[in-house]
Amino acid sequence: MLQIEICDGVATIRMNRPDVHNAFDDALIAALTAELRRLEQLPEARVIVLAANGKSFSAGADLNWMRRMATYSKEENVRDAMALADLMRTLDGVKKPTIARVQGAAFGGGVGLVACCDIAVASTEAAFSLSEVRLGLIPSVISPYVIAAIGEREARRYFLTAERFDAVEARRIGLVHDVVDSGALDEAVAKIAGQLLKGGPQALAAAKKLIADVSRRSMDDALSAETARRIAAIRVESEG
Numbered sequence: 001m002l003q004i005e006i007c008d009g010v011a012t013i014r015m016n017r018p019d020v021h022n023a024f025d026d027a028l029i030a031a032l033t034a035e036l037r038r039l040e041q042l043p044e045a046r047v048i049v050l051a052a053n054g055k056s057f058s059a060g061a062d063l064n065w066m067r068r069m070a071t072y073s074k075e076e077n078v079r080d081a082m083a084l085a086d087l088m089r090t091l092d093g094v095k096k097p098t099i100a101r102v103q104g105a106a107f108g109g110g111v112g113l114v115a116c117c118d119i120a121v122a123s124t125e126a127a128f129s130l131s132e133v134r135l136g137l138i139p140s141v142i143s144p145y146v147i148a149a150i151g152e153r154e155a156r157r158y159f160l161t162a163e164r165f166d167a168v169e170a171r172r173i174g175l176v177h178d179v180v181d182s183g184a185l186d187e188a189v190a191k192i193a194g195q196l197l198k199g200g201p202q203a204l205a206a207a208k209k210l211i212a213d214v215s216r217r218s219m220d221d222a223l224s225a226e227t228a229r230r231i232a233a234i235r236v237e238s239e240g
Helices: 026-040 061-070 073-095 109-116 143-161 167-173 181-198 200-214 221-234
Strands: 002-007 009-013 047-052 098-102 119-123 127-129 178-180
Touching: 002 026, 009 026, 026 073, 047 181, 061 073, 073 109, 073 221, 098 109, 109 127, 109 143, 119 143, 119 167, 119 181, 127 167, 143 167, 143 221, 167 178, 178 181, 200 221
Parallel strands: 009 047, 047 098, 098 119, 119 178
Antiparallel strands: 002 009
């Protein structure tokens, strides 16, 4: 489900469900959240890279899991949605610098994972889509992070059209920082990690907190609960 490697201060988490395009279900959500929290406490892990095996970075939520959630009670649904909200909040707020290594498609919640990382590097083969409305859903839990990355104006287009866009467009709207050929992806990630390793660990953590405090409202329990409530409510509707 996850592959973990720590080398020279860089911890790489690889999602390893290539047969389902690294779509996440309750088990992967719990594993990712726990691993991020573990690495945050590990001194030898100074930079965290989020990567994936296979063709796709992440297809977002596993549809079989979403269909199963539609049969749950309201209380169970909200509790389950809160687990995803907790993952996004954990990734966004982890004290150590994070890099998304996007080698392929990132759809739905996969875009949320990219937006939650401090820095994102994408291959020219990567593709993106906020595809939820095509499934009768909304990108609710990931919305604070994606809107912080791309801005309200771009969100009005891509949340509503659910159209696919390439890595160059992702860079233009602010979702990713660099676009490189697939063969140069590891080198590009390593170069950024090297720059991050030159910073003091406490200073990096303080700088991240500064950005969150100054640039936008910090994620809090109320906003996490509200976004979880909205996805929990809409995915049991007939359209979902």
